[in-house]
Amino acid sequence: MEPIEIGIWVSAGMLVFVVLGMRVAFAAAMAGFVGLVWLRWNGFDYDPDRFWKAVTISVKIAGLTPHSKVSAQVLSLIPVFIMIGYLAYYAKLTTALFEACKRWFAWVPGGLAVSTVFATAGFAAVSGASVATAAVFARIAIPEMLKIGYNKQFAAGVVAAGGTLASLIPPSAILVIYAIIVEQDVGKLLLAGFIPGAFSAIVYAALIIGIAMAWKNVGPPVTGYTWRQRFESIPPASPIFAVVIIIIFFVYNPFGDAWGTPTEGGAVGAFIVFLMALWKGMRWTQLREALLDTAKLTVMIFTIIWGVLIYVRFLGFAELPDAFASWITSLDMAPLTILICILLAYAVLGMFMDAIGMLLLTLPVVYPAVMALNGGENVLAADSAFGMSGQMCAIWFGILVVKMAEFCLITPPIGLNCFVVAGVRDDLTVQDVFKGVTPFFLADGVTIALLVAFPSIVLWLPSLVG
Amino acid sequence: TEWNVSVWGKRRAFTEHVEKLAELVSEKTGGEFTMNVSYGGLSKNRENLDGISIGAFEMAQFCAGYHADKNRVVTVLELPFLGVENLEQERAVSKAVYSHPAAADEMAQWNAKLLMTSPMPQYNLVGTGDPRMTLEDFKGMRVRATGGLGRAFEAVGAVPTSVTATEAYQAMESGVVDTVAFAQHAHLSFGTINQAEWWTANLNPGTVNCPVVVNIDAYESLSDKEREALDSSVEESLDHYLANYGELLKKWDAVLEEKGVKKVEIAPEVIEEFRAAAAAPARDAWIADMEAQGLPGQELYDLVVKTLADTKAGN
Amino acid sequence: MAGSAAVLEDSSLLSKLDRMLLPIERFCALLSGLAIFSLMFLAAYSVTARKFFGAPMMGYVDYIEAAMPIIAIMGVSYVQRDGTHIRMDMLVSALKGRMLWLFELISVVMILILIVALTYGAWEHFDRSFDCARPLCSRDSSIDVGLPIWPSKLVVPIAFAVLVLRLLLQTWGYGRALVLGLESPVAVPLNLTVAEQAMLEAKALEGAD
Numbered sequence A: 001m002e003p004i005e006i007g008i009w010v011s012a013g014m015l016v017f018v019v020l021g022m023r024v025a026f027a028a029a030m031a032g033f034v035g036l037v038w039l040r041w042n043g044f045d046y047d048p049d050r051f052w053k054a055v056t057i058s059v060k061i062a063g064l065t066p067h068s069k070v071s072a073q074v075l076s077l078i079p080v081f082i083m084i085g086y087l088a089y090y091a092k093l094t095t096a097l098f099e100a101c102k103r104w105f106a107w108v109p110g111g112l113a114v115s116t117v118f119a120t121a122g123f124a125a126v127s128g129a130s131v132a133t134a135a136v137f138a139r140i141a142i143p144e145m146l147k148i149g150y151n152k153q154f155a156a157g158v159v160a161a162g163g164t165l166a167s168l169i170p171p172s173a174i175l176v177i178y179a180i181i182v183e184q185d186v187g188k189l190l191l192a193g194f195i196p197g198a199f200s201a202i203v204y205a206a207l208i209i210g211i212a213m214a215w216k217n218v219g220p221p222v223t224g225y226t227w228r229q230r231f232e233s234i235p236p237a238s239p240i241f242a243v244v245i246i247i248i249f250f251v252y253n254p255f256g257d258a259w260g261t262p263t264e265g266g267a268v269g270a271f272i273v274f275l276m277a278l279w280k281g282m283r284w285t286q287l288r289e290a291l292l293d294t295a296k297l298t299v300m301i302f303t304i305i306w307g308v309l310i311y312v313r314f315l316g317f318a319e320l321p322d323a324f325a326s327w328i329t330s331l332d333m334a335p336l337t338i339l340i341c342i343l344l345a346y347a348v349l350g351m352f353m354d355a356i357g358m359l360l361l362t363l364p365v366v367y368p369a370v371m372a373l374n375g376g377e378n379v380l381a382a383d384s385a386f387g388m389s390g391q392m393c394a395i396w397f398g399i400l401v402v403k404m405a406e407f408c409l410i411t412p413p414i415g416l417n418c419f420v421v422a423g424v425r426d427d428l429t430v431q432d433v434f435k436g437v438t439p440f441f442l443a444d445g446v447t448i449a450l451l452v453a454f455p456s457i458v459l460w461l462p463s464l465v466g
Numbered sequence B: 001t002e003w004n005v006s007v008w009g010k011r012r013a014f015t016e017h018v019e020k021l022a023e024l025v026s027e028k029t030g031g032e033f034t035m036n037v038s039y040g041g042l043s044k045n046r047e048n049l050d051g052i053s054i055g056a057f058e059m060a061q062f063c064a065g066y067h068a069d070k071n072r073v074v075t076v077l078e079l080p081f082l083g084v085e086n087l088e089q090e091r092a093v094s095k096a097v098y099s100h101p102a103a104a105d106e107m108a109q110w111n112a113k114l115l116m117t118s119p120m121p122q123y124n125l126v127g128t129g130d131p132r133m134t135l136e137d138f139k140g141m142r143v144r145a146t147g148g149l150g151r152a153f154e155a156v157g158a159v160p161t162s163v164t165a166t167e168a169y170q171a172m173e174s175g176v177v178d179t180v181a182f183a184q185h186a187h188l189s190f191g192t193i194n195q196a197e198w199w200t201a202n203l204n205p206g207t208v209n210c211p212v213v214v215n216i217d218a219y220e221s222l223s224d225k226e227r228e229a230l231d232s233s234v235e236e237s238l239d240h241y242l243a244n245y246g247e248l249l250k251k252w253d254a255v256l257e258e259k260g261v262k263k264v265e266i267a268p269e270v271i272e273e274f275r276a277a278a279a280a281p282a283r284d285a286w287i288a289d290m291e292a293q294g295l296p297g298q299e300l301y302d303l304v305v306k307t308l309a310d311t312k313a314g315n
Numbered sequence C: 001m002a003g004s005a006a007v008l009e010d011s012s013l014l015s016k017l018d019r020m021l022l023p024i025e026r027f028c029a030l031l032s033g034l035a036i037f038s039l040m041f042l043a044a045y046s047v048t049a050r051k052f053f054g055a056p057m058m059g060y061v062d063y064i065e066a067a068m069p070i071i072a073i074m075g076v077s078y079v080q081r082d083g084t085h086i087r088m089d090m091l092v093s094a095l096k097g098r099m100l101w102l103f104e105l106i107s108v109v110m111i112l113i114l115i116v117a118l119t120y121g122a123w124e125h126f127d128r129s130f131d132c133a134r135p136l137c138s139r140d141s142s143i144d145v146g147l148p149i150w151p152s153k154l155v156v157p158i159a160f161a162v163l164v165l166r167l168l169l170q171t172w173g174y175g176r177a178l179v180l181g182l183e184s185p186v187a188v189p190l191n192l193t194v195a196e197q198a199m200l201e202a203k204a205l206e207g208a209d
């Protein structure tokens, strides 16, 4: 049998087990392990005497992968970013941030909803996880909106959609994971997420203002805050700004003399939030809980990472990514059409799957194909299909895919953010939230279309840093 | 027979001998013996020796400085200021050490046989900011340098900082390191030359040693014809490598010009001072360390010195 | 965020063993958390030393790489205990009773076989880097400061061995549920719908506020 055929059979088998409910990380690792054995034994012409040799070699290859793959300095970004989110929660930064946004932005039509979007965007700048952001703001923002007569479905939709911003606006665990899988510069990818994230927030805000102006009872403005009150609201929320500024200094290199790596920026940010949490009364019991929660999410993510990388190791021996890439490039369709088909396939897959699992399982095969479509890893912008260099294409596709994955968090039937919002509020059903989030669903469609049509929205910032 | 070969990065001057070898054995055996060169698909570079030991693939490249304790013997070739002047000399001293029984023994523990080296020019520095012209300037310098080279810079007060080759560009850009020691081809392919403001033309502090090894079982199970094709292609592949690298070195000055990188000549007395501070202590420490572990440290070092002298005399 | 499910307890031997293993798993996970916490201080220290005192920390990258297996893998069994490792539960959430326990059992047994194999492979990886005839038993060292790598490699088989114990208990738990046709068995994560899971998660956050 050809290695590629084995690659296809094993990949199909893995998908079956994922659908049957096996934990994604272990399904991928098992597929990788079985695939390695099969490939090796195939190489031995299925000689029964050499079956155990094939198994032994494969066990050793698979067994060294977890240690080998997690021992990388860049990966230390993930736990640090996750920890900031948990510590920020104990530092009560979320409430302070919402209060500040309210005092500054609530005077526009649909003011509280707009404030909520900006507060989620602000929290996104310290939090790496979308679902956590939605859960937190469902409790802070929805009651306030209901108090002044907002439509409850709409209020719920705002929070569910706002939560998705956390994965585009850096820090973002999912962008880091993408960067690692495709071996691209983490700093540049995080940088690239900033404008599309802010852009999404602005599209949401514009949409809310439009809706509020069209239907008067949807969201009245909140006025009457004095400038004094506005400025007073800033200090309690300031650690967030401090963290954002620090991360800017570390990642974005604004004055040509950067301070260090994104991990170091994250660590210094986490340290500040930690001091703040201490000041707000966090003690060892809470810290232990925060550390356990951080560890739990971290380990869950890393288990998928090493599990999938065992599968990727097998793919490397089976040469499947190369084969898929050459198949994609041989298709008689415009590259952009193929790219749009790929994104649509992600939309469908994302309806049923968790974002991280979905990206990790598919990227090893899809990413090389997209790169080949553009003309290869090292192609120059002038010779490429999408009008951008290989490195830029990697960044652009990353942002598109992550935006797609976030989009899936608010689409039925498994829009995790919507479930979380409904879970927090006893007076809301999942159907209510899906109904309320529909306009944002359309807004995201528009955003993605714009990001596809105008790649410079994504690529302008990273191109500035060379 | 089909062999999997594990290297890393992308195809570059540093991997040309492997590509040439694959081409030659296939030609000589009429396509019976082929090699599949994989750039990072089969293993991480620091685990290539593990992969050979397991039998995951049949041939691989690695650098001694990545994991000195895995390959103590060949690290003799990474001692600072050995006085190697060009790739021919590097090739000769590597070959001599690889043929020493101590080297073969240690590699045999990994089920590996040393096939050939990947001769590297001296690892000169590129840097940002003002050029560092004196030993005083080296104090506190964050330099990307591995193995013996790292320890040489450490001896004069610099701080070696290991980022992988692929991260070197970003590390330089973000200020994690302010200087990077690489061979010319790596300054080009990892983009550090684009960040640099200066390059030291004559510091010549030493280099890394990156052998290509084969799995012993796989080597022994080759047919006589295949083994003969492999063995006879080694020198030819290295010739090709040197010629190819020579072309690159010829273009080097033009590259510096184009990128606006200043070519810095360090004063000979500064180099002498550096050598005195770094070379003798590093050598003595290395020899003592090896002898304590029952390895012929002195003998290996003498072998390098003698081979180098003979090669220079031969020229 | 990962949704965790409830694990029921009673006075049976299985549940006792489950509760005996839990503190060990919690301890491992806490090690993971503390390693992350130390990473924060290490990075903050390193950047301060470099930026303000011109004295970068030697071997900073080596130390982080050595800590990563603790951070990434030590808590793997704690996460398996309450079913936090993500999966697609479209199908299993529609199943009930024996059919459900059968699917869960198959899945857990396969994971068990996989992890036993990986434990052996990870041990071999450790073993290749470990040789007590040498200084510090080291046959593999880090790139900058020559740190022995075997302790960090040893973390993986240890964490996997704990996971093997957990998977044995879960195999027993699901097997028992299958044979006896139990409604809500002990010592296994009970399958919740996504909505129920979200509810639990939201409640957990509330408690922490």
Ligand code: NA
Residues within 6 Å of the ligand: A123, A124, A125, A126, A127, A128, A129, A165, A166, A167, A168, A169, A170, A171, A172
């Ligand atoms: Na974020």
Ligand code: NA
Residues within 6 Å of the ligand: A350, A351, A352, A407, A408, A409, A410, A411, A412, A413, A414, A415, A416
């Ligand atoms: Na969905």
